Structure formats: structure tokens, C-alpha cells
Amino acid sequence: MPEEIKAHITGIVFQVITKPGDRVAAGDPVIVLESMKMEIPVEAPRAGAVKEIKVHEGQTVQEGDVVAVLE
Amino acid sequence: MFRACRQLGLKTIAVYSEADRGAPHVRDADEAVEIGAAPARESYLSAERILAAARQARAEAIHPGYGFLSENWRFAEAVDRAGIVFIGPRPEAIRKMGDKIEARRLMAAAGVPVLPGSFEPVADVGAAEVVAREVGYPVILKAAAGGGGIGMARVDKAADLATAFAAAARRAQAAFGTGELYVERYLERPRHVEVQVFGDDSGTVVHLHERECSIQRRHQKLVEESPAPNLAAATKMGLTTAAVAGVRAIGYTNAGTMEFLVDQGGGFYFLEMNTRLQVEHPVTEEVTGLDLVVAQLRVASGQPLPWRQDEIVQRRAAIECRVYAEDPSKGFLPSPGTIQKLELPSGDGIRIESGVEAGSTVSVHYDPLLLKLVAHGTTRPQAVERMADALDRAVVEGVQTTVPFLRRVVASPEFRQGRVHTQMLEQGAFNA
Numbered sequence: 001m002p003e004e005i006k007a008h009i010t011g012i013v014f015q016v017i018t019k020p021g022d023r024v025a026a027g028d029p030v031i032v033l034e035s036m037k038m039e040i041p042v043e044a045p046r047a048g049a050v051k052e053i054k055v056h057e058g059q060t061v062q063e064g065d066v067v068a069v070l071e
Numbered sequence: 072m073f074r075a076c077r078q079l080g081l082k083t084i085a086v087y088s089e090a091d092r093g094a095p096h097v098r099d100a101d102e103a104v105e106i107g108a109a110p111a112r113e114s115y116l117s118a119e120r121i122l123a124a125a126r127q128a129r130a131e132a133i134h135p136g137y138g139f140l141s142e143n144w145r146f147a148e149a150v151d152r153a154g155i156v157f158i159g160p161r162p163e164a165i166r167k168m169g170d171k172i173e174a175r176r177l178m179a180a181a182g183v184p185v186l187p188g189s190f191e192p193v194a195d196v197g198a199a200e201v202v203a204r205e206v207g208y209p210v211i212l213k214a215a216a217g218g219g220g221i222g223m224a225r226v227d228k229a230a231d232l233a234t235a236f237a238a239a240a241r242r243a244q245a246a247f248g249t250g251e252l253y254v255e256r257y258l259e260r261p262r263h264v265e266v267q268v269f270g271d272d273s274g275t276v277v278h279l280h281e282r283e284c285s286i287q288r289r290h291q292k293l294v295e296e297s298p299a300p301n302l303a304a305a306t307k308m309g310l311t312t313a314a315v316a317g318v319r320a321i322g323y324t325n326a327g328t329m330e331f332l333v334d335q336g337g338g339f340y341f342l343e344m345n346t347r348l349q350v351e352h353p354v355t356e357e358v359t360g361l362d363l364v365v366a367q368l369r370v371a372s373g374q375p376l377p378w379r380q381d382e383i384v385q386r387r388a389a390i391e392c393r394v395y396a397e398d399p400s401k402g403f404l405p406s407p408g409t410i411q412k413l414e415l416p417s418g419d420g421i422r423i424e425s426g427v428e429a430g431s432t433v434s435v436h437y438d439p440l441l442l443k444l445v446a447h448g449t450t451r452p453q454a455v456e457r458m459a460d461a462l463d464r465a466v467v468e469g470v471q472t473t474v475p476f477l478r479r480v481v482a483s484p485e486f487r488q489g490r491v492h493t494q495m496l497e498q499g500a501f502n503a
Contacts (some may be wrong), residue, residue, distance in 0.1 A: 012433050036396070036405040036439040038289075059211050060435070 002051055005068045007042055007043065007061045011035030018068070022050045029069045042067055054055055072134055075364035079446060084128045086121055088114035090434045104128055104403050106305060111435045116138045118146045122153050122295060129404050132156035134364075138438055141347040142169055158371040160325050160346050167321055170346040172215075178341045181320035183313045184342040186332070188255030198237045202254040203232060209259075212236060213272065214243035215251035223259050238358050258494040261332040263287065264339070267315035267355045267368060270323045271376045278311045279355050279363075280385050285491040286480060288403050288443075294480055295351040296390040297358045300451060300489025306337040317341065326363055327353070332493070350393070350443065353422060357389035357447040388454040389447035392462065392477045396439040399476035407435045411469035416461040420447045420454065433470050441472065455487065476501060 011033035018030050029041035030050065048070040055067045072084045073096075085100035090109035097103045106463040109115035114120065116139055127135055135141035135149050141159070141337045144166035150157040159165070171489050172190065179185045182484045187206040193217040195197045203210045203226065209439055212224045212235060224239040226232050236252065244250035267279040283299035284292045299307070314329035330342040352363045397403040413429045425442035427433065433441065444465065446458035479501045480486050495501065 011405070020199050035407060035435045036437065038405055040404065 001047065003048070003070045004066045005030055005042060005044065005070065007033060007063055007065045007067050009033060009040060010037055010063045011061060013055045013057050013059045013061060013067070014039055016053055016055070017025065017041075018053065020050050020052055022045045024048065024050060024070075033061065044070060046070070072136070072364055075362060075368060076243075077422065078362075078365060079368055081368070084124075086124050086132055087116070087435075090432065090436060094431070095428055096386055099490050102128055104313070109434060111139065113165050115437075118143075118149050121146075122149060122155075125150075125155055130155060132158055132368075134158040134367070135347065137350050142345070142402070144169060145229075153285075154185060156371050158324055158325070158367050159348075160327060164323050165319055165346045168346050169326075169344060174339065174344060177321060178317050181317050182318040183282055183329075184339060186255045186258075187454040189253045192251035192253050195391050196233050199236055199252070199254050200229065200232055203229065206254070206256045207306055209257040210254050211257040212239040212252045212254060213293050214239070214247055214249075215253055216243065216247035216249050253485045258332055258334050258340075259287075262299070262491065263292075263342070263493050264302065264310060264333045265328050265349075266311055267331040267349075267352070267363075268318045268323070268327050268329055269370070269376060270318055270325065270327075271370045272324055272373055273375055274322070274375050276319045276323065277376060277378060277380045277383060279314050279361065279383050279385070281307060281310060282351055283489075283491070284351065285493045286486075286495065287493055288496050292351065292392050293395075294390065294477065294486075295354050296451075296454075297354045298385050298387070298388060298451075299311075303335070303337050305325070306333060307337060310339055313339070313341070325349070326367050350440070351391050353424060353443065353445045354389045354391045357422065357445060358385050358387050359383055360386055387447050387449060388451040389445060390458045390481075392444045392452050393440060393473065394442045394444060394465070394467065394477070395473045396433045396441055396470040397473055398471035399473055400471075403473070405435070407433050407439075408470040408472035409433070410441075410467060412466060413468075414464070414466035415442070418457075420457045421461050421501055422447070439465070441470075444477075455481065457469050475503070479503065 014034035015032040023046040026046045028044050030044050031042050033040045050071045052069040076083045083100045085096050085103040086098045086106045088109050106120040106124050140146040147157045147162040175185050189202045209227045224235045226235045240250035262285045267283050270276040281299050282295050282297045284295040286294040309487055326348050328345040331339045332342050333339045384444040396406045398406050409429045415423050423447040426443050446454050448454040459481045
């Protein structure tokens with residue numbers, strides 16, 4: 001089942017760490033958001049392969065926006 | 072800042088980004104210049120744009136505040152070169168103290184106690200072992216390029232060093248692009264105590280006593296107070312004497328703060344120097360009855376310090392609580408948004424420094440500090456009661472804030488008894 005990874009806070013995409021096809025473990029950072037001078041990783045909720053990255057660096061995301069999808 | 076300028080009959084010019092068009096500081100100024108887009112790099116962190124605004128408005132002096140470029144020696148130098156007065160220390164002093172390794176070396180040479188450890192990054196785990204044996208376990212490994220606690224690791228015994236060293240180096244490499252580490256003695260439950268200092272062009276240096284700032288998250292302060300409770304007279308004397316000796320050794324001018332860690336036995340160690348006015352300066356102002364910003368302006372214009380050391384007395388007790396747009400129930404995650412409702416207490420012994428009002432947007436682009444709540448009284452218990460009451464009455468809606476957390480701190484027996492240390496939050500004290 002594909003699983004959407006959502007931003008848990010509002011912020012700006014600081015860094016996209018993974019790319020489609022990358023394997024991640026539960027808790028691995030997929031992207032890093034920047035909000036109020038803090039860098040906050042958005043982590044994979046479970047192990048799997050990254051299917052899609054929905055954001056690019058510099059983009060503003062709202063809390064709850066889908067930032068990536070796991071296979 | 073503007074209050075102090077008005078008191079001295081000076082005109083004020085604000086700079087602001089697109090995001091801050093409606094901010095209170097823009098209206099409060101006599102004049103205001105927009106300097107760029109919301110991201111700080113394109114506005115508040117752009118030395119060129121700030122200098123262009125200063126020239127356009129024919130500013131004679133720039134106060135750098137306490138964030139953004141305030142500790143950037145290149146900015147201070149650029150201001151100098153533009154023929155404008157920088158309200159702060161000389162660029163050279165900012166540069167020296169901004170380099171943490173050089174600062175440590177300079178302070179040790181001036182007789183200021185520093186934490187035992189390596190003065191340089193250690194070459195490898197073998198070198199780390201030698202230093203650790205010298206300073207004694209437990210030790211802490213710190214990323215040379217680090218900050219915010221990233222890449223730090225506590226090591227309790229020699230057998231654990233190799234594994235911890237490899238892990239810390241890997242994390243430092245990932246976060247900062249260099250795996251260089253240093254080794255320092257690890258202090259158990261230390262307090263963060265700092266000394267406000269002030270120097271003028273004639274070489275006079277005074278201190279304005281200490282502030283206790285142990286309650287922190289991510290190595291950033293949440294609560295500050297003065298006088299520091301339960302600080303032995305001998306420790307206090309040692310701290311203020313060392314702070315003055317340290318800044319005198321580097322020919323420091325204007326306001327600055329020497330930060331120290333104080334261990335359980337009263338031993339103290341230089342941590343770093345902030346070469347600017349601090350967020351928590353109102354605490355010292357209320358305790359001493361002196362205006363630090365007015366003094367900054369006078370000293371920057373070449374006048375001598377307005378006070379002698381023996382006139383600077385701790386007359387009152389004061390506490391500051393920082394209200395951040397952060398959610399304490401989620402590990403202090405940022406909480407940007409719009410402030411729907413803002414009700415702030417007022418009354419005897421209450422001072423509010425707020426950058427926001429109802430309707431203000433709290434942007435993702437800037438620091439989450441919304442406002443500072445300061446309570447003061449003739450005694451510490453009176454200041455504590457006033458702070459507890461002020462926090463109860465404070466209402467901020469629309470964003471999550473640190474207010475619920477601050478209420479728990481001020482109600483706690485540890486705080487009431489003045490028994491705080493820097494590791495309390497990570498140990499889960501004040502959890503709901």
C-alpha cells in the first residue's frame with residue numbers, strides 16, 4: 001500500500017534528502033523543513049521505498065500537505 | 072530601542088521586510104524603509120540592503136538588535152566603512168569572540184577559567200583518549216563546526232569512547248560537512264549563569280551583575296532572572312571578576328555578556344561571549360534601575376560610561392519569561408500562524424516587551440520569539456508571585472505558545488526554591 005508522508009508543521013522545504021527509488025527505514029528523514037530558523041526533519045513513518053517526492057527546495061508547505069509518497 | 076532614542080531626542084528609522092509591513096515596530100518609528108522580501112537572506116540578513124536604507128534615510132548610526140547581523144563582524148566593519156556608527160563593539164572584538172576556539176584561548180590567557188579539554192579538534196580517537204584521560208570522565212564530544220547540540224555525545228568511561236567518537240563524527244559530518252570533534256569535561260547538572268558587562272572607549276569596564284538562565288530548550292533560554300538564587304557569594308565574586316578581566320583583555324567596548332557554566336561545587340567555566348545586547352537585558356535593567364540601551368547609545372557616540380561600578384547595585388529581583396510561538400506539548404515545534412487574540416497583563420512590577428499584536432502574522436521566516444514577560448519586585452518571592460499571576464492572565468490565541476510550559480516552570484518547587492540546572496528539560500522536568 002502506498003503511504004503519503006505529510007508535513008507535521010508549516011515551513012519551507014530546506015532540503016530534499018531522498019529521491020524516488022531510495023530505500024528508507026522507519027524514522028529516516030525524507031525531507032527537511034525549515035521553520036522559524038529551525039531545521040525539522042520529516043521522517044518516514046515506516047520502512048519502504050520512496051515512490052514520489054512532491055515538493056522542491058524553497059517551496060512553502062502547510063501542515064498536513066503531502067511531501068512524499070512511500071511505495 | 073526606540074524608547075531610548077526618544078529619551079535622548081534621537082530620530083528613529085525602522086527597516087522591515089515585506090512580511091513585516093504591518094508590524095508594530097514599523098509604526099513606532101519616525102521613519103521606516105522596506106528592505107526586501109520575507110526570507111531573511113533577502114532583507115534582514117542583507118548588509119547591502121540595510122546599508123542602502125541607512126544611506127537613503129541619512130542614518131547616523133545603526134543598532135543591530137540581538138538577532139540577524141548583530142554578531143556579524145563583517146557587517147559591523149561595513150557599517151564603519153560607510154561612515155555610520157555601529158552601536159556595539161568593534162568589529163575586531165566581535166570576530167575574536169565569534170570564533171569559539173579563539174575565544175576560549177583568549178579567555179584562558181586572560182585568567183578566565185575555561186572547561187578542561189582540547190583547544191583544537193582532536194585528530195582521531197586516539198588523540199581523544201589522551202585528552203579524555205587528562206580531563207577525567209565523563210567527557211563530552213562536541214562538533215567543532217557545531218551548534219544546537221547536534222553531534223554532541225556524552226561518554227562516561229574509556230571503554231565507550233571509540234563507539235561514541237565514531238557516531239558523533241558521523242553525525243557531525245552529515246550535519247556540518249566536517250566530522251571534526253573536540254573533547255571537553257562533561258558537567259553534571261550545571262547552571263548557566265552569565266554576567267552583563269559594559270565597556271567604553273576610555274578602557275573603563277564595569278559589570279552589571281549576573282543573570283541565571285538555566286531553563287533552556289535546544290540550548291536557547293526560556294526563563295532568566297537576577298539575582299541568581301542560591302549563588303554563593305564567593306562564586307558570584309569570582310564570576311564578575313573573571314568576566315571583567317576577560318573583556319578588559321580584549322579591549323571590549325559597549326554592552327556584552329560573558330556566559331559561564333557553574334558546576335555543583337561552585338566551580339565556573341567560560342562558555343562563550345555574546346557581543347551584543349541580549350534578549351534578556353530587561354532583567355538587568357529592572358534589577359539595577361539602569362537603561363542599557365541609553366548607555367549603548369551614549370557609549371557609541373564616544374561618551375564615557377554613565378555609571379561607576381560602585382553605583383551599580385542589585386536593588387530588586389526580576390524574572391523574564393520568553394513567550395515563543397512553539398508547541399511545548401510537541402517538543403517545542405514551531406507554531407507559525409496568525410495571532411487571533413492577545414491579552415497581556417499589566418500592573419505593578421510587570422513589564423512587557425512585545426513584537427506582536429492581535430492580527431499579527433507569525434511568519435515561518437523568523438525566530439519564534441513573540442514577546443517577553445518581565446516581572447520584578449523588591450524580593451524574589453514577590454517577583455515570582457507577580458510572574459505566576461502574569462502568566463495566568465496572559466492570553467495568546469491563534470498559535471501555540473510556551474505559556475503553558477512557563478506556568479508549570481514558575482509553579483514548580485525546583486524553580487520556587489531556585490534549584491535549577493541546564494539539563495532539567497531533557498530530564499523531563501516541567502512535563503505536563
